[in-house]
Amino acid sequence: MSGIFEDDEHVRQKPQPKSNVADKLLKKAGAKLSLVDLASNVSAASPKFDEIDFNKLNKAAKTTKVDDGKITPTINYVSDENG
């Protein structure tokens, strides 16, 4: 079926390479460094958020997580011996 840009069967595109040229043209933001620097967590042990491949994690998970908030009733019987 034809769309305004292209036929639907050709819509999905391959990931694009990142451009470094544009980066060099842009200036660093200066005014917001204080909040940004303080809010950035530099703890060494945690995975870096921007390096996590979430799509890979999603695909690797064979089952979705279970809700462990389910309440399981426990019954406390009164012992005849003490009664």
Add this chain to the structure above:
Amino acid sequence: MNLNRQRLVSILNVLSTCVGNKVMRVADYVCFRIDRPNNKLFISTTDFNAFITIDYGDLTLVDLGDVPDMFLVNFKLLHAIVRGSTTENVDFTSSKSGDLIHVRTNGSYDLAVWANTDEFPRANFSYTEVGRWPVPVLQTAWNKAVVAVSKDVTKINYQGVNYDGNFAASDNRRLSVAMSEERFDGDPILLMPTFGDIIKSCRNTVSIGPNDSRNMFIIVCEEIGLVASVRTLDAKFVDYKRLLETRGEGIKVTLPKQELIGAVSRLSIFTDQLYKVVNIRIKAVANQMPTIELSINNKNGGVEYITALGADGITEEGVVCDSSYHLGNLMDGILVTESNDNIQMLFESNGKLWIEEPNYKYLLTKIQN
């Protein structure tokens, strides 16, 4: 640690836009991180597509000695407790074993901590500013564009809003472009709809821009102490500017907006899961404003007539336009325009319908009969 409850509720309300996912339990938790040298408390959540950190604010009078430097507790539980409480403050203390956080408001509550804090990711918000927007202007521009984002998960490049100074989105059936005079250098960025959820919470002005590797887009709102990182979509948006340039001449009509909304709403009653098509005809009569006929012809159907307030480009009498459109998509374009009174539409002879106002264009393609 004793925090103001209202402030904490407002922070958790913002963080609720970005918490939990289907696969990772740690994403259900909210992270408290105390920066003791700077006397700061940062509260964070992530759904692993976006990461939000909010600076709690002034901690000068807060005793931070009775909790660890970093702890994670279940977001939903904490949010529900503090939202449902009536006390002025919320008190946090750690259990001796360290595996519980005692929360005290009207009552006392024990929340199990997430044992391995290292599983919660750390975010670096370093970025390059490409725009500084008044929040209402940014929200309006975003809201106009995002209506056209595709819900089809196989179309990566139609699943986001393209930012290149303008905000643009398309699902290959329609194009919605909110234009701005913001200067923008560099490659366009394709933003997830989560971006809009976050800016809804912002106030005053926000600064936005990509991180160094351009796989994240950073939002900074000093007014509420928010810093957020949203993943960008790894795809290239279509060349929408070329399409805008193809806009030709046609029949321009000005319609009473509220009357049009009412007509489209009533006709939408006759749509269903499969049938969503409205036919639009423009009928021209000499020395009179043209009449717009909107009709839907499903098993049941109906017709509405609206007299135009103004018209241009009509050169003959009779039916001068006869095309069909997706009714829901038509309504989206009408609703996001800002004027309460009038709406401008341009019908091209090839069936393209443009809904226009200053700095905004919404293009709708006709449905083949």
